[in-house]
Amino acid sequence: MIHFLAMVLLAACVSLVFGVIGRATTSEQWRYGLRVFVEFVGVGLGLAWLLYWIP
């Protein structure tokens, strides 16, 4: 559980910085930051699921 929480916390930090420096307007920054966050967590969960099947 702590592994997942650490990943979510890391994703939040990274997406916050990416969102602010990656786009110009506030609404674009929110959208981009949220997208990065969802992709970060989604890819993390996907990889974790894939690794589950590898002995």
Added chain:
Amino acid sequence: MAEIEEGRSGAWLSGFLAWLVPGAGHVWQGRWGRGLLLGGVVWAMFVIGVWGFGGRLFDPLNDGASNALERVYGLFDLGMGALYVLGWATGIGFVDRAELSTYEYGNAFLMVGGLLNYLVMLDAFDLGVGRKA
């Protein structure tokens, strides 16, 4: 022409300040909100990495490193500027606590924090030269 030169030197200074104290480059430009937000994230990652998860900072010049990758990790950590230098001078964050189950998470927070601060530094420079509005 003199104004352009002045703008460029200001951009270099704000880039350097952004590296030295995370967030300071933007604050120096008068972008308080952006500086406090971006700097706050990097500072928070340092605190979480060292005290929250028990991670450590690496030395890029350490000849006795057991793993050559540690030098690369050190370059990542170095992105935190004064936080890294302060840690190096006082020993804070340079203690190996590999026995902790969250040790690797802490290392990841410190390395990613350093890398993010390199991006913040470039952002401050770009804003200074007018590449970004």
